[in-house]
Amino acid sequence: MKIFLDTNVVMDYLASRGDVESVNYIFKQIEDGVHSAYISIGSFYTITYLTEIFLKTKGMDKAERIQMLRTTLESLLDHLKIAGHTKTQLLKGVRDIDFQDIEDSYQYQAALAADCECLITSNIKDFQHLDSPLIDIVSPKDFCN
Numbered sequence: 001m002k003i004f005l006d007t008n009v010v011m012d013y014l015a016s017r018g019d020v021e022s023v024n025y026i027f028k029q030i031e032d033g034v035h036s037a038y039i040s041i042g043s044f045y046t047i048t049y050l051t052e053i054f055l056k057t058k059g060m061d062k063a064e065r066i067q068m069l070r071t072t073l074e075s076l077l078d079h080l081k082i083a084g085h086t087k088t089q090l091l092k093g094v095r096d097i098d099f100q101d102i103e104d105s106y107q108y109q110a111a112l113a114a115d116c117e118c119l120i121t122s123n124i125k126d127f128q129h130l131d132s133p134l135i136d137i138v139s140p141k142d143f144c145n
Contacts, residue, residue: 002036004083004111006104006121007043009140014047014072015054018122022140026120030079038083039076040110042103048073083114098130111135118143 005026012018013027030037039047051072055065085093089109099105104126111119118136120143121127127137 001034001118002038002114002116003030003143004038004107004114004116004119004135005043005080006107006119006123007039007046008122009120010039010043010047010076010080011050012122012140014051019140022144025144026140027079036081037079038081038111038114038116040083040107041085042106042110044073044076044082047076081114083110083116085110085113089113100129101126108133108137 003026008018009023009026012020012023026035026037029035048069052065052069055068060068085106089112090106093099093105093109094102096105096108099108104123107121108119108127108130112134116135118138119127120138120140122140124137124139124142127133130137
């Protein structure tokens, strides 16, 4: 199955937070080739930034932190595909009045552009206002059930 991971799901995995059991299970399935997983390029930038901050809170010096960051990002890129955006897709995200959080609209548009069957998010409430989403939007726990 082609799945799209919201930024928060990847950060839940990397920081061992939230629904750790479900998120770990999803990543295990991705590593085993059960699912083909996508994130947006915007997510990758955000994940890079947030992971460095997370590693900094662990007391790592700059050289150690950057090496760990590079290793983590390379591992993600080994297992996740990047869904790009065209200008047209970004404009759809900007103009979609169903979204109050435009960043969530970008994620949704990226998932659609990658022909994903579902978008997995830890913040399901951010997508509940969609009357008829074009793909399934589920929490990690619901995806695993």
